[in-house]
Amino acid sequence: MSHISVLLEETIDYLGVKEDGIYLDATCGRGGHTEAIVKQLTSGKVIVFDLDIVAIEEAKKRLMPYLDKLIFINDNYATLKKHCEANDIKQLDGFVFDLGVSSPQFDDPARGFSYRYDSRLDMRMDQSQTFSAYHLVNEYPLNQLTKVLRDYGEEPFAYPIAKKIVAARLLSPITTTGQLVEIIKSALPSRILHQKGHPAKQTFQAIRIEVNQELASVEKAVSDACALLKVGCRGCVITFHSLEDRIVKEIFKQLSTPPKTNRRLPQQIIDVQYQLIIKKPLTASEEELLNNPRSHSAKLRVIERKRG
Ligand SMILES: C[S@@+](CC[C@H](N)C(=O)[O-])C[C@H]1O[C@@H](n2cnc3c(N)ncnc32)[C@H](O)[C@@H]1O
Missing domain, CATH: 3.40.50.150 (Vaccinia Virus protein VP39)
Known part of the structure; x- marks a missing residue:
């Protein structure tokens, strides 16, 4: 690579x-x-x-x-x-x-940075750090999750995405990037899904920025x-x-x-x-x-x- x-x-x-x-x-x-x-x-x-x-x-x-x-x-x-x-x-x-x-880092599926692969939710640059994208996605309360997506992803659909994440994790923990991509897509209107660019890009950017401060x-x-x-x-x-x-x-x-x-x-x-x-x-x-x-x-x- x-x-x-x-x-x-x-x-x-x-x-x-x-x-x-x-x-x-x-x-x-x-x-x-x-x-x-x-x-x-x-x-x-x-x-x-x-x-x-x-x-x-x-x-x-x-x-x-x-x-x-x-x-x-x-x-x-x-x-x-x-x-x-x-x-x-x-x-x-x-x-x-x-x-x-x-x-x-992006191209190694094991690092969990990319929405292009289905891998374990991770996104830590420092692998000795314990806090990862898994913890953020499964543990942040709704308002904090919304704020991260809005502030660090400049994601206009921050609240609907955060709400879908919280609803999904009540059923079972969200463990993979693939699951997260599907949850994000389910929160977005179809006109956004058909736009240029990946619909999960801003959410993934936001999570990465927060995980690595x-x-x-x-x-x-x-x-x-x-x-x-x-x-x-x-x-x-x-x-x-x-x-x-x-x-x-x-x-x-x-x-x-x-x-x-x-x-x-x-x-x-x-x-x-x-x-x-x-x-x-x-x-x-x-x-x-x-x-x-x-x-x-x-x-x-x-x-x-x-x-x-
Ligand atoms: C875009 S790459 C640098 C590429 C490099 N200039 C080259 O030409 O090969 C950014 C690097 O910064 C590291 N990095 C990101 N945040 C960091 C931080 N807070 N402290 C130290 N390194 C960091 C990443 O792990 C990554 O390897």
């Missing part, structure tokens, strides 16, 4: 890798972005995170020639500050986040990574849905916008510490769209630290 890295060239170009730099790849996956960075290093290093131990093990195989320049951390990227400190990394020459799920981790990790950037260095974040993108956009906007001052007081020039390198997020080229369907929803945002 392979993974084609999204917006790889563009991200690496914006990063401007220095041979002696210290970089962070917060989302190792199969190591595509890590490889593109590490092969340009002489004395530099990359600290690489992934919650998924399988991703780390597979990336280690791919990156065998560079292992002396890599520090692998099998933990949530939300803990990056602690791990950078523990590894004596005080500042970063650049960082990359390529958020979400990798193709091997994705948005809270993104917010903390991207803020912490920006704080570690050296002056003149850049951070790149690739997002795949609007909720993630909104969080990154907001963090970058706050960091790059001067605070409002009282116009009646003498005006000071306030230099902001960060600058947006691209005002609008970059999307995949026509060529990439043809070669990699995952790139369709990808957006790259880039920020640079201007002052300390």
Whole structure:
């Protein structure tokens, strides 16, 4: 099972890798972005995170020639500050986040991420975590379930779907993705079922985000990574849905916008510490769209630290 890295060239170009730099790849996956960075290093290093131990093990195989320049951390990227400190990394020459799920995770039926296979309800990125999609679907009360589907799936039929889930689990536990897909379909009007796109897509996205607490981790990790950037260095974040993108956009906007001052007081020039390198997020080229369907929803945002 392979993974084609999204917006790889563009991200690496914006990063401007220095041979002696210290970089962070917060989302190792199969190591595509890590490889593109590490092969340009002489004395530099990359600290690489992934919650998924399988991703780390597979990336280690791919990156065998560079292992002396890599520090692998099998933990949530939300803990990056602690791990950078523990590894004596005080500042970063650049960082990359390529958020979400990798193709091997989606394409492995055993992981239960996809509505395309009938498998055990799971969706944990960290297999040592006990809470899974099974617990969410079978234990969340109706109002909490509705909120998750509405907030994280932006699902207009959140309440009818949640109601059907609660009714179905009263009869017997919902254990598979196939059962869940059928329950979702039974809650949707036929005009929606005949629309383009899978009818379970938004519900599955919502459950995955909640199971892995994705948005809270993104917010903390991207803020912490920006704080570690050296002056003149850049951070790149690739997002795949609007909720993630909104969080990154907001963090970058706050960091790059001067605070409002009282116009009646003498005006000071306030230099902001960060600058947006691209005002609008970059999307995949026509060529990439043809070669990699995952790139369709990808957006790259880039920020640079201007002052300390
Ligand atoms: C899209 S893939 C990265 C692909 C990689 N850039 C490549 O080119 O091969 C995202 C990876 O981030 C990992 N991930 C997701 N949330 C995470 C988190 N909170 N902490 C650490 N890793 C996470 C996933 O397990 C997945 O392997």
